[in-house]
Amino acid sequence: MQQNEFYTVDIPQRNQQNQPNQQSWQTQPQAQNMQMSGQQIQNQQQMQYQQYQQYAQYPLYPQGPQNMPTPGQPKKDKGGKYFWCGLATGLVSALLITSSVYLVNRLQALADAKNSATGGSIADSRDDAGNGSDTAITSDMIAKMELIEEIIDTYYYQEDIDRQILEEGAYEGMVAALGDPYSEYYSAEELNALYEESMGVYYGIGAYVTLDTVTGYAKISGVIAGTPAEEADLRADDIIYKVDGEDTYGLALNEVTALIKGEEGTYVNLTLVRDGEEIEKEVVRRKVEAPTVNSEMYDNGIAYIQITEFDTVTEDQFAEALAVARETGMEGLILDLRANPGGNLSSVVNIAKMLLPEGLIVYTEDRDGNRDEYYCDGSREIEVPMVVLVDGNSASASEILAGAIKDYGVGTLLGTTTFGKGIVQRPVEMSDGSAVKLTISSYYTPNGTNIHGIGIEPDVVVEFDGDRYYSDEEYDNQLEAAKELLLEMIDE
Numbered sequence: 001m002q003q004n005e006f007y008t009v010d011i012p013q014r015n016q017q018n019q020p021n022q023q024s025w026q027t028q029p030q031a032q033n034m035q036m037s038g039q040q041i042q043n044q045q046q047m048q049y050q051q052y053q054q055y056a057q058y059p060l061y062p063q064g065p066q067n068m069p070t071p072g073q074p075k076k077d078k079g080g081k082y083f084w085c086g087l088a089t090g091l092v093s094a095l096l097i098t099s100s101v102y103l104v105n106r107l108q109a110l111a112d113a114k115n116s117a118t119g120g121s122i123a124d125s126r127d128d129a130g131n132g133s134d135t136a137i138t139s140d141m142i143a144k145m146e147l148i149e150e151i152i153d154t155y156y157y158q159e160d161i162d163r164q165i166l167e168e169g170a171y172e173g174m175v176a177a178l179g180d181p182y183s184e185y186y187s188a189e190e191l192n193a194l195y196e197e198s199m200g201v202y203y204g205i206g207a208y209v210t211l212d213t214v215t216g217y218a219k220i221s222g223v224i225a226g227t228p229a230e231e232a233d234l235r236a237d238d239i240i241y242k243v244d245g246e247d248t249y250g251l252a253l254n255e256v257t258a259l260i261k262g263e264e265g266t267y268v269n270l271t272l273v274r275d276g277e278e279i280e281k282e283v284v285r286r287k288v289e290a291p292t293v294n295s296e297m298y299d300n301g302i303a304y305i306q307i308t309e310f311d312t313v314t315e316d317q318f319a320e321a322l323a324v325a326r327e328t329g330m331e332g333l334i335l336d337l338r339a340n341p342g343g344n345l346s347s348v349v350n351i352a353k354m355l356l357p358e359g360l361i362v363y364t365e366d367r368d369g370n371r372d373e374y375y376c377d378g379s380r381e382i383e384v385p386m387v388v389l390v391d392g393n394s395a396s397a398s399e400i401l402a403g404a405i406k407d408y409g410v411g412t413l414l415g416t417t418t419f420g421k422g423i424v425q426r427p428v429e430m431s432d433g434s435a436v437k438l439t440i441s442s443y444y445t446p447n448g449t450n451i452h453g454i455g456i457e458p459d460v461v462v463e464f465d466g467d468r469y470y471s472d473e474e475y476d477n478q479l480e481a482a483k484e485l486l487l488e489m490i491d492e
Helices: 038-056 078-117 122-129 139-155 163-176 188-198 253-260 314-327 345-352 397-408 477-491
Strands: 184-186 201-204 207-212 217-223 239-243 267-274 277-284 286-289 293-297 302-307 332-336 359-365 371-376 386-390 412-415 423-429 435-444
Touching (some): 139 163, 184 253, 188 423, 239 253, 253 267, 302 314, 302 477, 314 345, 332 477, 345 359, 345 397, 359 397, 386 397, 386 477, 397 412
Parallel strands (some): 386 412
Antiparallel strands (some): 184 435, 201 286, 217 239, 239 267, 267 277, 293 302, 359 371, 359 435
């Protein structure tokens, strides 16, 4: 007999018509024996064994069944050959049956013990929890998770199993089941790394990474000057296909960045997709001190301020850059939000207060219709013409600022349509240091526009010329167009 005729293990099984087995995930004997006790199973198997013994002798008669002895007729066994062969066959069969019965009883006892530990049978626990219950953490689920762990212990081919990874994976899976690419679970270590990065210092390659919701892969949204990413010629919109050979499809953003980061001096191999072609890049990891604000003064009193991300340090860095520009004789401002993936809501609101007139900056609204509104007193409104550079990688917090500037008409947006992320996330910390980052609300521009999935259309459309920018010429056609437009606005 085949072993699977006696029992099924705790994994989903299908019958011959490929219909789901309703009891598929409990440890159980074969379907027709599910309601039998261990003793009943053993009795039935002994009966099958007796029937099997009668027919097991058939192979000893190669001439066919007509040569088998009839009941009551002595067999002709010269020298006892058939007797000893039959005895050996019987002993092997008995051993197989005894082992199978023991295994069935052992697995059934395991299932009963787990059911008892959770307050009854799986069916009972399901009834206790109630159909359509508002909680996913039922005794049914707990029993199943324990059973899955037991299966892994029993059947997984490797012995060294990290229990902590299994536990963290369960938490990650629950949040991932929401189907929201922006909601994530963070372990205590991952949360600490996130906070360190928000302070502007981390160990990595110096590239901004965001999620490409179209492909399901992460992508480079920007590169920090003077970092390994720039030295390796990584570019905005490079799709991160693999990290050290591991496919990144479907991974959360923090999982991809965790693969890229590492100890200083080590290397990471990136498989990128650029313009439909795969390219390989080996990039060294170094300490990256990422200033989130870069500034410069051009001719004719044109000040240039770039915000690469809205982190904790960004507010002070922007205030300093703006003050220096004013002291240097700023006649007009180019605010560069290209490749800015967003960041902290509080940071962008405080920066908006340095530019906007009195009024609403942004408001958020949760699923129950509760609104949080953020206002500006107008005491530090920008006093010179302003052009804001945006592109398809300007997202979230950068869209809050760009949207408010456009609604109030205090600046002209130039470039291409922004990313279109009009939702807000908040990390909720737990006592063990871990956290769940969840999408908690949608945000709206002062005019009541939600740009999620749509983006913000610029006032002046200028497509980026990547060929000229990444050539020896390093010509930024969007920036040059902004300078020309700003000069016209200054002269008016």
